[in-house]
Amino acid sequence: MNQGVSTSTDKIIVDKSRSHRNKAVSKTVRANRERLQSGPSNGSGFDKEMLSLYVASVLQGAAAMPILLMMIAAGGLYLTENLQIVGWLIVALVIHALGLLAAQRARRKDMTPEAVVYWRRRFLAVQGLMSVVWVLFLLQECQSCVPRDFGLYKGVALLVALAATAIATILLRYALxxxxxxxxxxxxxxxxxxxxxxxxxxxxxxxxxxxxxxxMTTRMRRANIQILSVQAEKDDLIAELEVAKSMSDEARRRAEEANLAKSRFLASMSHELRTPLNAILGFSEVMFTEVMGPLNNPTYKEYTGDIHRSGKHLLDLINEILDLSRIEAGRYDLNEEAILLAEITEDCIGMVQLRARTKNITITEQFEQGMPAVWVDEKAMRQVTLNLLSNAVKFTPQGGQIAVKVGWTAGGGQYLSIKDDGPGIPEDEIPVVLSAFGQGSIAIKSAEQGTGLGLPIVQAILAKHDGEFILRSKLREGTEVIAILPARRVLQTVPAVQETAAVARRRKSFA
Structure with a gap:
């Protein structure tokens, strides 16, 4: 193996900790879902959230109740002119301050299930003390007041306090x-x-x-629990989507790394296999041509010919695998230069002409004249043309015809079209033929089976050139393949600027 290549880059790197994190998140999501589905109807599964919301509302509305108490005390002081109402106000404010202090301490605590029960009892105890405050308010007497006026005052004050307490304690069960x-x-x-x-x-x-x-507070508390339930379900769905996305990204990353490792392995192995294979081809050719002396046994000579042909076929296969793996691994670099597409096509036709004549196949050419050069990799374009021509010759029957065209596309690019009158490809087999190592039923039955890498390599090379590959085929009507190069690959020649009469006169005057 090639020692210069870092083995660390060829490994499939898998971050197993991600899968552990995914399992943990999935376990939490399942637990939350079970809690939501199996929780009691009274919403006890949301006691923590409800108590936290209650604490927040108490702290946010800390000044509302003292203002109400002072207004009630002011009204009583105006009616009774008795300072006892001031004492009542002080007691009420002290108890309210105890509730605020408890809320501040609860906010800093971790709300475990045991803590939720503890703090709910504390808050209910504070409300119990407030009940003493309102009992004391109800026991207030005024000898100098009109009974109806003072009764009306206490009734209105209690109703207002009842409504205010209902709003403030809506999230605390039984508080009212x-x-x-x-x-x-x-x-x-x-x-x-x-x-x-x-x-x-x-x-x-x-x-x-x-x-x-x-x-009403019970109904509203249930509505709040329903909102929390919907919110929790939404959060769980978001968490599940995050888990699914994370798992999908991980699976895609592993697949990409596995594919890259496979391509690197194939490229490395193909490179190493070619060295001994070239030696086999060389020695078998020497033996077949009897360079070192005649082989007395003709069977041995036939065997050496078989060895050479088999080695040549294996070398072609290795070269195709090497090209495809280099392309997939992103190591296929283009050596671009200006070439004429028609000239390359004509040279490649000459290379397959001998095989075509043995099958009595006629190759017709139709090239548009005066086409400018294209900026491509010459070796790669020769490989594309040879692959397409070889396939056409392979599947064209005895006495058939192959039409080769080179011309302009509607968008200003250039195209190469090769059409044969062979057996064609069924429509449902075209995606198979275009995939790596894919072969159609006609190719499998053919005596000249290939590797199934020719067309994928053609597609990959054209994609590297920002081009396009089109395959059109109908069963028993033949196949047409079209390789398209975009307009930006065409090197347009700039015509010489014609010298105007004024410029000519000025040049003569200077002369």
């Missing part, structure tokens, strides 16, 4: 009941015992409002 159920129970008991109509009416309104708000 814990906060106002004692107050409603106390008011109902007082109304029944006192027998006052205004207190009964207030109790009915407050209890009805509490029941309605509990119902």
């Amino acid at each position: 009941i814990v906060t106002f159920a004692p107050c409603v129970a106390l008011l109902t008991g007082t109304a029944v015992m006192a027998g006052r109509g205004d207190l009964v009416a207030l109790a009915i309104v407050l209890s009805t409002s509490l029941a309605f708000l509990v119902y």
